[in-house]
Amino acid sequence: MGTLPQVETAPGQAADIKQKVQEVLGDAPEAMKVALENALRDMSEKPEQASRMVSAGRAGSRVGTVSEFTIIAPLREGGAAQLRGILKLLNGNFSGADKVGTLHDMRFLILDNDTKLLFATAYDGDWDTYIDDFATKIPDLMDLMFFDIEGWPGISHPSVRDFFAKYQLTADGWYVANPNLTVVEARRLQRVGTALDEFLDKISE
Numbered sequence: 494m495g496t497l498p499q500v501e502t503a504p505g506q507a508a509d510i511k512q513k514v515q516e517v518l519g520d521a522p523e524a525m526k527v528a529l530e531n532a533l534r535d536m537s538e539k540p541e542q543a544s545r546m547v548s549a550g551r552a553g554s555r556v557g558t559v560s561e562f563t564i565i566a567p568l569r570e571g572g573a574a575q576l577r578g579i580l581k582l583l584n585g586n587f588s589g590a591d592k593v594g595t596l597h598d599m600r601f602l603i604l605d606n607d608t609k610l611l612f613a614t615a616y617d618g619d620w621d622t623y624i625d626d627f628a629t630k631i632p633d634l635m636d637l638m639f640f641d642i643e644g645w646p647g648i649s650h651p652s653v654r655d656f657f658a659k660y661q662l663t664a665d666g667w668y669v670a671n672p673n674l675t676v677v678e679a680r681r682l683q684r685v686g687t688a689l690d691e692f693l694d695k696i697s698e
Contacts, residue, residue: 510534550620551654552661557672559597562623563613565604566660572641573607579637592630595623595676601638610642617675624654 510533514526549560568576580601590596595617602611616623627635628648635648646652671679 506534506537510537546664546667552658552663553620554664554667555619556667556669558617558675559615559669559672560618560620560623561613561615561664561667562620563611563662563664564657564660565609565611565662566642568603568608568610568641569643572643573603573610576601576610576638576641577603587634589631589634593623593626594630595626597676612638615669617677621654624657628653 507530510530511526513533514529518526518529546554546556549555549562553561553563555561587599590599593616597615597617600611600613602613603609604611632648636645639645639648644656646656650656674682
């Protein structure tokens with residue numbers, strides 16, 4: 494690794510940062526230590542920009558109003574081929590998911606020689622509310638997408654929360670560009686921006 498310039502900071506704070514870095518990195522290359530020291534100094538100098546990961550509820554992390562949900566679950570025999578076929582037919586069109594209203598994104602990835610499914614989303618709010626939204630607003634879509642997971646109880650089954658919690662992993666690190674911008678607010682800003690552009694176009698004609 495190349496040599497990085499050190500970011501200046503107060504002597505006492507610098508010593509504290511160096512100690513923390515040494516505890517984590519130990520005998521790692523000096524360039525790694527400098528990079529981490531610089532990152533920690535930037536955080537301390539711009540506390541208003543520092544993201545804070547907290548619990549999203551039963552599982553997962555939240556930064557601002559945005560929470561993450563990631564599961565890795567085993568697929569039943571033949572399930573990977575069927576799920577891949579479903580995803581191919583949908584071709585990325587999950588418009589039904591708009592009914593949830595808090596869903597930022599959704600990803601499906603088949604892993605480990607077609608034996609496991611990674612499902613990851615980002616959403617607004619708390620874990621329990623999100624699971625309720627799955628069950629009440631898009632039950633058919635959820636059952637379609639998760640049918641091929643071993644032991645899937647059905648999105649409306651009382652045990653579905655335990656099922657998700659069994660396979661959910663909480664992110665060790667996670668970055669959110671706009672942690673306080675909800676899906677609803679993002680759509681409102683988009684509409685305002687579109688209307689403003691149209692207005693400016695008209696007055697410039």
